[in-house]
Amino acid sequence: MFREPYLTAIPSTDKLDLMSIYDAIFPVLQTLDAERAHRLGIALLRAASQSALALAALRRRYEPLPGSVAVETMGLRFPSCVGVAAGLDKDGEAIPALAALGFGFVEVGTVTPLPQPGNPRPRLWRLPAHRALINRMGFNSKGAEAVARSLARSRTLVPVPVGVNIGKNRNTPLERAAEDYAAAMRALGPWADFAVVNVSSPNTPGLRRLQDATALAGVLDAVIGAARPVRSGGGRDGGPLPVLVKVSPDLSASDLDALLDVCLKRRVAGLIATNTTVSRAGVHGPAARRPGGLSGGPLFQRSNQVGAAIYRRTRGRLPVIGVGGVMSADDAYTKIKAGATLVQVYTGFVYGGPGFAARLARGLADRLARDGFNRVANAVGVEAARWPEPDERPGVPVTPGSVALGSG
Ligand SMILES: Cc1cc2nc3c(=O)[nH]c(=O)nc-3n(C[C@H](O)[C@H](O)[C@H](O)COP(=O)(O)O)c2cc1C
Known part of the structure; x- marks a missing residue:
């Protein structure tokens, strides 16, 4: 029978795998301007998110995740403790594909x-020698209403918890910041599993002045007041929406104490440690x-110190999501042992490519099994005592002291 020649070149549907395309394009992305590469990567993941075929192909390739990396915390079940950090999918357009890549x-x-x-x-730069990025995005x-619509559309396709990270508009004066956080919360809370x-x-x-005790208390009161008592997204129900606070790695130990005091009094559900740093300690070259x-890499130790300090001060009662410089399964494991219940990645995924989440999950499962832990929860904080206190002076280089560290 006559066949159009070009049809023979199209793979059959079971071989059709958008991620093969991504794999092929990944080295090319690395050569493009960093923000352009990011936009292209997100566009591909957004396209995959809209195709049942592509999502199924991704899942076939990256699942199943080992059971030992699953975590239950904050009233939610995470199929893997490795998640996507804020900033990668700012507008919530690629969540189904990110979940299908193996992110929990x-x-x-x-x-x-x-x-x-x-x-x-330009506002995003690579520092490949340091496995790092600098951004001033x-x-x-796209704003809370547009993102809420996007979350509503993809809700049924997403088998993992979705968090919404909220902030204030640039033109809103700091003294009115709480109103911005409350407005974002009202629009997005119904579609989120945590905020x-x-x-x-x-x-x-x-913005970082909002970490001061009085300002933070005002923001948290406004956010918690605006959080709907019942989660309606994806059929989830019951309980208040967990609210977490994301902290800077540049806080001094005493600033951190004051912040934790407010967080405990306001009964926040957890802390995220940490955001990016303004320090350039250990980083050289013009890009620095x-x-x-x-x-990325240069943030690893500092963010671990902050995570461990939170774990110690709260005696493990407040879950920490550890983020900063996780470039390998060893790094993820180190973060968990320092006190993180869950781990997030951004820069590691940029350098590691589409298989990064699945590699981390499998590598973590191996390390847990090697050390006799049958689940992540058993390893959380076992080495928290070994990490030095955060510096009293913000942004100062960190010396690891006697701690065996590595960001391999
Ligand atoms: C380009 C870029 C944009 C980011 N945007 C945000 C953001 O909008 N909100 C936020 O809380 N963190 C943002 N972050 C910080 C990350 O969520 C994360 O805390 C930080 O990058 C450390 O993790 P990593 O070393 O794995 O990248 C951004 C990071 C990068 C590199």
Whole structure:
């Protein structure tokens, strides 16, 4: 029978695998301008999110995840403790594909109440020698209403918890910030499994001052007041929406104490440690002089110190989501042992490619089994005591002291 020649070149549906295309394109992405590459990557993942065929192909390739990496915390079940950090899918467009790659949860945002373009470009740079990025995106966001619509559309396709990270618009004065957080919460809360109050981005002027006790208390009261008591997204129900606070790695130990005091009094569900750093300790070359927040390898130790300090101060009662410089399964395991109940990645995924989440989950399962832990929860905080206190002076280089560290 006559066949159109081009049809023979199209793979049959069971071989059709968008991720093979991604795999092929991944090295090309690395050569493009960093933000352009990011936009292309998200566009591919968004396309995959809209195709049942592509999602099924991804799942076949990256699942099943080992059972030992699943975690239950904050009233939610996470199929893997490795999730996507805020900033990667700011507008919540690629969640189904990210879940299908093997991520156990996705945090979208930071979402601002009103749409805003963020800072002028260029605003994202690679530092490949350090496995790091510097960004000064400045909360580019499609705004809370648009993101809520996007979350509503994909809700039934997403088998993992989804968090929404909220912030304030650049033009909102700091003294009115609480209103912005409440507005974002009202729009997005119904579609989220947990919410994250971002008071730690270095790229919105003055934002990090909201970590001060009085300001944070005001923001948290407004957010908790705006959180609907019942979660309606994806048929989930019961209990208040968990609200977490994301902290900066540049806090001094005493700032951290004051912040934790407020968080405990307001009964936040957990802490995310940490955002990017303004420190350039240990980083050299012209790219290091770019303005903005540094992420990736150089952030690993500092973010672990903050995570361990939170674990120690709260005696493990407040779950920590550990984020900063996880480039390998060893790093993820180190973070968990320092006190993290869950782990997030951003820069590691940028350098590691589409198989990164599944590799981390499998590598973690191997390490847990090797050390006789049958689940992540048993390893959380077992080495928290070994990490030094965060420096008293913000942004100062960290010396690991006697701790055996590594970000391999
Ligand atoms: C380009 C870029 C944009 C980011 N945007 C946000 C954001 O909007 N909100 C936020 O809370 N964190 C944001 N982050 C910080 C990450 O969520 C994470 O805390 C940080 O990058 C450390 O993790 P990593 O070393 O795995 O990248 C961003 C990071 C990068 C690299």
